[in-house]
Amino acid sequence: MNILTRECNKILVLSPHTDDAELGSGGSISRFIENNAIIHWVVFSSAEESLPADMARDTLTKEFMEVASSLGLGAENVDLHHFSVRKLAERRQDVLDILVSLRREFAPDxxxxxxxxxxxxxxxxxxxxxxxxFKMSSSIICYELPWNQVSFESQLFIRLEDKHMESKLNMLKKYESQIHINRGYFTEDFIKGLGYTRGAQVGHKFAEAFEVVRWMI
Ligand SMILES: [Zn+2]
Structure with a gap:
């Protein structure tokens, strides 16, 4: 991790919806924060339309903000946008404009x-x-969400200790709305199982796997 903390001081986390980044990289985010990385976390959709009709529209917004504050992240570390779920393609240029602004203002490693x-x-x-x-400016890695992927190149493994897995599970427990609707991947068994699987590939108890698009040092 020394090279990561030295070379990757500023880390930009991109989450299409609330909960994606936690599911794919929650343990690693916990490890980065422990190593004093500066995190900026962007969520594009609070997925209001995906919630059951009897739930408050801002449920996922509140749940995400609880995750952020539990990690010690303040409003200055988080951008929560409210694009409509499944319609980001219609707002592609707006998404790019947000990212280009972040490249200039946050300049992530x-x-x-x-x-x-x-x-x-x-x-x-x-x-x-x-x-x-970011292809010309930053290292880029991609997290694993197996239920959405038909293939995944596990090129980078980030080893996790028990405390990082515990932190990931605690983040996901904040999403009571998702636990309530019984998503198969939103269980402790699944999250730990994938962590054990990726860990077993690298001789460690737990790990998260990532694809590497760019690695710049
Ligand atoms: Zn998503």
């Missing part, structure tokens, strides 16, 4: 976002615009 192999329509937009915006 590394960007973490969804994979080009992710077939969720909103994730695909963020993955493409992320590469368009």
């Amino acid at each position: 590394m960007v973490i976002g969804p994979s080009l192999n992710d077939y969720h329509q909103d994730h695909a937009v963020v993955a493409n615009e992320m590469i368009r915006a």
Whole structure:
């Protein structure tokens, strides 16, 4: 991790919807914060339309803000946009403009976002615009969300200790709305199982795997 903390002091986390980055990279984010990285976290959609009709529209916004504050991130570390879910393609240029502004203003050393192999329509937009915006300026890695991917190149493994897995599970527990609607990947068994699987590939108890689009030192 020394090279990561020395070379990747500023890390931009991109999440198409609330919860994507936590699911794909929550343990690593916890490890980066422990190593004093400066995190800027952007969510593009609070997915209001995906919530059951009897739930408050701002439920996912509140849940995400609880995650951020539990990690010690303040309003200055977080941008939460409210694009409509499944319609990011219609706002592609707005997404790119946001990312280009962040490239200028935050100048991240590394960007973490969804994979080009992710077939969720909103994730695909963020993955493409992320590469368009940062391919000349920053390291770019992509997190794993297996239910959306038909293939995944596990090129980078970030080893996690128990405390990082615990932190990831605690982040996901804030999303009571998602636990409530019984998503198969929103269980402790699934999250730990994937962590064990990626860990077993690198001789460690837990890990998260990433695709590497760019690695700049
Ligand atoms: Zn998503």
